[in-house]
Amino acid sequence: MNGAIGGDLLLNCTDMSVLERQRAHLKYFNPSFDSPLAGFFADSSMINGGEMDGFLATAGLNLPMIYGETTVEVDPRMSIPLETTLGTGNFKKRKFDTVTKDCNEKKKMMNREEVTEGEEEEKSKITELNNGSPKSIKKMKIKAKKEENNCSNDSSKVTKELEKTDYIHVRARRGQATDSHSIAERVRREKISERMKFLQDLVPGCDKITGKAGMLDEIINYVQSLQRQIEFLSMKLAVVNPRPDFDMDDIFAKEVVSTPMTVVPSPEMVHSGYSHEMVNSGYSNEMVNSGYVHFNPMQQVETSSDPLSCFNNGQAPSMWDSHVQNLYGSLGV
Amino acid sequence: MERQIINKKKRVFSLEPNKNPSAVFTRKYTSHLVPALKKLNMNKNSSKQTVKHEVDMALALSAQEFPWSRFLLQKLSSSSNPTTTTSSSSDGIRILERPDKEGGNEEGGIEERLRELKKLLPGGEEMNVEEMLSEIGNYIKCLELQTIALKSIVQDST
Numbered sequence: 416m417n418g419a420i421g422g423d424l425l426l427n428c429t430d431m432s433v434l435e436r437q438r439a440h441l442k443y444f445n446p447s448f449d450s451p452l453a454g455f456f457a458d459s460s461m462i463n464g465g466e467m468d469g470f471l472a473t474a475g476l477n478l479p480m481i482y483g484e485t486t487v488e489v490d491p492r493m494s495i496p497l498e499t500t501l502g503t504g505n506f507k508k509r510k511f512d513t514v515t516k517d518c519n520e521k522k523k524m525m526n527r528e529e530v531t532e533g534e535e536e537e538k539s540k541i542t543e544l545n546n547g548s549p550k551s552i553k554k555m556k557i558k559a560k561k562e563e564n565n566c567s568n569d570s571s572k573v574t575k576e577l578e579k580t581d582y583i584h585v586r587a588r589r590g591q592a593t594d595s596h597s598i599a600e601r602v603r604r605e606k607i608s609e610r611m612k613f614l615q616d617l618v619p620g621c622d623k624i625t626g627k628a629g630m631l632d633e634i635i636n637y638v639q640s641l642q643r644q645i646e647f648l649s650m651k652l653a654v655v656n657p658r659p660d661f662d663m664d665d666i667f668a669k670e671v672v673s674t675p676m677t678v679v680p681s682p683e684m685v686h687s688g689y690s691h692e693m694v695n696s697g698y699s700n701e702m703v704n705s706g707y708v709h710f711n712p713m714q715q716v717e718t719s720s721d722p723l724s725c726f727n728n729g730q731a732p733s734m735w736d737s738h739v740q741n742l743y744g745s746l747g748v
Numbered sequence: 749m750e751r752q753i754i755n756k757k758k759r760v761f762s763l764e765p766n767k768n769p770s771a772v773f774t775r776k777y778t779s780h781l782v783p784a785l786k787k788l789n790m791n792k793n794s795s796k797q798t799v800k801h802e803v804d805m806a807l808a809l810s811a812q813e814f815p816w817s818r819f820l821l822q823k824l825s826s827s828s829n830p831t832t833t834t835s836s837s838s839d840g841i842r843i844l845e846r847p848d849k850e851g852g853n854e855e856g857g858i859e860e861r862l863r864e865l866k867k868l869l870p871g872g873e874e875m876n877v878e879e880m881l882s883e884i885g886n887y888i889k890c891l892e893l894q895t896i897a898l899k900s901i902v903q904d905s906t
Binding site: 606610611614628634646652653 | 800803862865884885887888898
């Protein structure tokens with residue numbers, strides 16, 4: 416199936432078979448692999464010029480790094496079409512999880528995750544290779560079982576192999592413990608830190624904080640503040656019910672304002688194409704790193720290019736905003 | 749994507765509204781919430797809890813590609829008085845008031861915080877850590893979009 420790829424790339428036998436296996440695996444289980452979604456949400460890197468368009472996109476984060484590969488040269492934009500975005504990646508992970516579970520009864524959790532991680536690795540590898548820079552890299556492999564690692568180019572045989580045992584073989588990195596347990600532990604730890612990096616991009620004010628504990632604290636506070644905000648808004652909504660002539664179209668109309676400001680969630684909203692040009696030209700990446708950044712969206716939503724607001728005429732903040740400001744001010748901003 | 753300037757108000761619409769997921773989510777969310785609110789309004793029964801219920805329901809229905817939305821839906825349909833976020837508010841105050849409790853022990857502190865995070869996410873307790881961390885990201889995004897939607901709805905009604 417991928418003989419062409421094998422021919423083009425001068426990898427050694429072992430690498431090719433793993434790649435082939437993984438690619439065949441992907442193609443087998445997900446025929447639409449080649450047409451990935453553009454990603455669920457754009458992340459804050461959108462502000463940096465609208466380059467990335469993926470949910471929790473791997474801005475600055477190279478997935479293959481986990482596997483000991485040097486992929487710094489990989490243009491992030493290149494990797495997007497190969498779906499290194501976390502949201503869709505996870506969505507596909509779930510799909511893969513169920514399918515592979517069906518195929519292989521004696522599958523351990525770790526290995527299942529390895530499969531999905533291996534897919535991502537393989538996708539990024541293809542990016543690399545497409546960039547024309549193949550490297551002889553020490554891939555990380557987990558030797559779970561003795562599996563035939565032949566240079567078989569027979570796709571059906573490869574698929575069958577995958578069906579039987581979905582272990583991804585990882586070789587230990589140089590100078591590190593070769594115990595399978597510690598390797599698995601290391602992979603798990605790296606996955607967790609990868610996710611934490613995504614969250615760091617997502618939660619405003621997290622880039623200044625180093626250390627997992629502090630970041631987790633920030634994330635917890637942010638989620639709680641969002642939830643409280645929603646609660647407050649719904650309380651407000653209970654008081655002020657929508658008028659009978661509530662126009663849904665108003666919500667999706669967008670006022671083009673001349674003074675765009677930075678709102679935490681708005682880059683994603685705007686990138687929906689509602690005001691594509693304006694975003695790219697006007698937005699400055701001024702993430703205010705105060706502890707509770709929701710403060711800013713509430714102030715700025717009045718004057719910013721909020722795609723949902725139809726009253727963006729630079730009005731003075733309404734009364735309830737000042738209430739909310741007091742509310743959040745008491746939290747010790 | 750192309751856009752079209754329609755009238756003097758300079759409304760901008762997208763000709764391909766289904767491409768961007770955040771737009772899709774927001775559209776779905778408001779299309780769930782607004783009719784529900786209208787119905788509530790007509791029944792003259794808009795207590796805070798029912799509104800909250802509708803708000804959460806709209807969130808769960810608009811984000812169905814994520815596992816946490818399934819958990820949220822379960823919670824909502826099983827209980828008539830959902831306290832998905834109200835309960836966590838009290839937890840939040842606790843977190844804010846004890847900043848130094850886990851300061852000493854980094855490892856233990858991380859575990860503690862992960863557990864707190866799991867409590868915040870609907871269905872988080874049943875997930876393992878890595879999955880939970882990814883889902884938290886989705887959840888945060890959806891919450892942000894939800895606040896935008898709610899804000900505009902409130903604004904539009906005042």
